[in-house]
Amino acid sequence: MRLPLILSALLIVAAPLGAETRVPASQAEITLSFAPVVKQAAPAVVNIYATRVVETRVSPFSGDPFFDRLFRDFGAARPEVQNSLGSGVIVGAGGLVVSNYHVVDAATDITVVLQDRREFAAEVVLADRDNDLAVLRLKEATDLPVLPFRDSDGVEVGELVLAIGNPFGIGQTVSMGIVSALARSSISVGDGRGYFLQTDAAINPGNSGGALVDAQGRLVGINTAILTQSGGSNGVGFAIPSNLVRAVVAQAEAGATRFQRPWAGVNGQAVDGALAESLGLPRPEGVILSDLHPESPLAKAGLQPGDVVVALDGAPVNSPQEMIFRMSARGVGAQVELGYLRKGKERQARITLIAPPDTPARDPRRIGPGSALEGLEVARINPAVIAEWGLPMQAEGVIVTGVQAWAAQAGLSPGDVVLAINGERVATPADVERAARAQTRSWAIDLIRNGQPLRLRFRV
Incomplete structure (x- = not known):
């Protein structure tokens, strides 16, 4: 790694042909080192240790090629403690730290360790699964270093960048590379697809949530994922651009708990x-x-x-x-x-730019006892509901928001768009409520599930 580093630095300080030679202007030019950049940026990059409790089931048929699928829910559930590690970046003097959503998802206990070895408990103040970003607040933290943002729209392919994080939990580590591509938008991270900067700086497990900084020590992205065939760091890394990170942090500072993204419709x-x-x-x-x-x-x-x-x-x-x-x-x-x-x-x-309109009113309703659809929860579809549930742009009518009791046994599922009940078209939650009062033992429900028409038939 020393030869590329020296060559890169030489290219920076070397004078063009015919230009007047000069004495190096700084210690950094003399040593041909990124040490001043790291010294400036690294204190604001933290290690994150998260603990979560999950329910697991141990089946005696585990591993059996046939019975394992039939009895996957067999056996009593028992709690299991899982630990995860990642990185984060201090972006607010009041103790705001930005990291990846997948680092702190469902965490019951979060500890943040600074480069100077101080430790703080932290809580998630804003979580955004779609962008794989989370904003944390350190409790009772003072005198914190802060990493400044850079306009990521000004980043160019070929720029030198440093990835700072906590790979494999071994402690803070710095790797160097370049921005190798812009506008990568076909990579899946978590449940959604995003828009990333691509870098060849080494990113390993534990680097998630860490900083991608430029040669001036400014934040250009949050390291998120690596695309590799071997499972090692010999792949390409992806970082969430700083302009989006800054927008998420701004909403967290304003008191939001969920990121409100503009609606294009x-x-x-x-x-x-x-x-x-x-x-x-x-x-x-x-x-x-x-x-x-x-x-x-x-x-x-x-x-x-x-x-x-x-x-x-x-x-x-x-x-x-x-x-x-x-x-x-x-x-x-x-x-x-x-x-x-x-x-x-x-x-x-x-x-x-606007938020998705929450009109007409959702008018949420729940079918009570005495009906074959007991436990069915529905709401009217509007632009806000379309955005939340990922429905087709022209969707209208009634969506299932929850199922319990008889409604669950009938096969209904959250996200279903109800079209008709027993041949009677429904356009509002009140229509569903009225249809649910029918005195009949045979039921037929027409709906759209995952974009496909479906008819549920059952008897009670």
């Missing part, structure tokens, strides 16, 4: 070569809109199905994930300039 797909050719575009770029909700801010600004969004505030947009990232980094309430193409012609639209 659209469906779309990246424009590839074949699609660009069919649209008559000179090159593949942007996101073509296929569906817009009537309440979408894009629809209200005049955009239509078939329009191609190519930029947001001048920054390129080349995938739905990138569009969501750029909107999330701006935040609810921000006004942004959208660049889009319609029939090959460039257009502009100014929109205000």
Whole structure:
């Protein structure tokens, strides 16, 4: 590792041909070292130790190729303590630490250890599973170092970066690399897909939640995952860009417990070569809109199905994930300039980013005793419900939000969209409540589950 380090530093300080030579201006130039950067940034990177209790079942059929699947829930559940380790970054003098959601998910006890060996208990103040980010607050912590943010939109491929974290729990470690790609949006982390910076700096288990810093010691990303075939660090690493991290931290400072991301109210797909050719575009770029909700801010600004969004505030947009990232980094309430193409012609639209409207009212209802649908919980579908449950943009009617008692035995499941009960169409929770009072032993429920139509039949 010393040779690449020396060569990189030499390239930085070497004078171009014909230029006047000069005396090195700093100790860093003399030693050709990243030590000053590490000395500045490392104190704000912490080690995180999380403990969670999970319920496990021990089956006597475990490992059997046939009975294991049949009796996987056999046996009494017993609690089991699991420990996880990761890293975090202090981003607020008041004790705010940002890390990955998967590091502290369901943790019952969290301990944060600073580089100077101080230890603090911590609690999660904001958790965002979709972005794999969590913000923690250290209890009774003072005199804390803070890592400054850098605008991640200004990061370029080829920049030198350092990954700082706690790999394998051996203690704080620094690895060097470059930003090897931008706009990676096809990588799955947790339950969702995000938008990442790619780096070849070594990232190992325990580095999750740690800092990716530039040559000036500024935070450009939160290390999150590594893509490797061997299971080792000889792969490519991915970091959540600092602009999104800063937006999440800002909401935590404002008292939010969940990250509120702006709602576009659209469906779309990246424009590839074949699609660009069919649209008559000179090159593949942007996101073509296929569906817009009537309440979408894009629809209200005049955009239509078939329009191609190519930029947001001048920054390129080349995938739905990138569009969501750029909107999330701006935040609810921000006004942004959208660049889009319609029939090959460039257009502009100014929109205000909004949260998904929670109208019409959800009107949640629960079916009580005396009905074959006892325990069924439903709500009316609106844009907020569509966003929470990942429903199709034009979904309407009634969604199942919970099932207990007879409703669970009937085969209903949270997330089902109810269309009709015993042949009677339902459009509101009140319709479901009325249909549930029917005096009959034979029941038929028409619904949509995971995008597929389904009919449940049962007798009571």
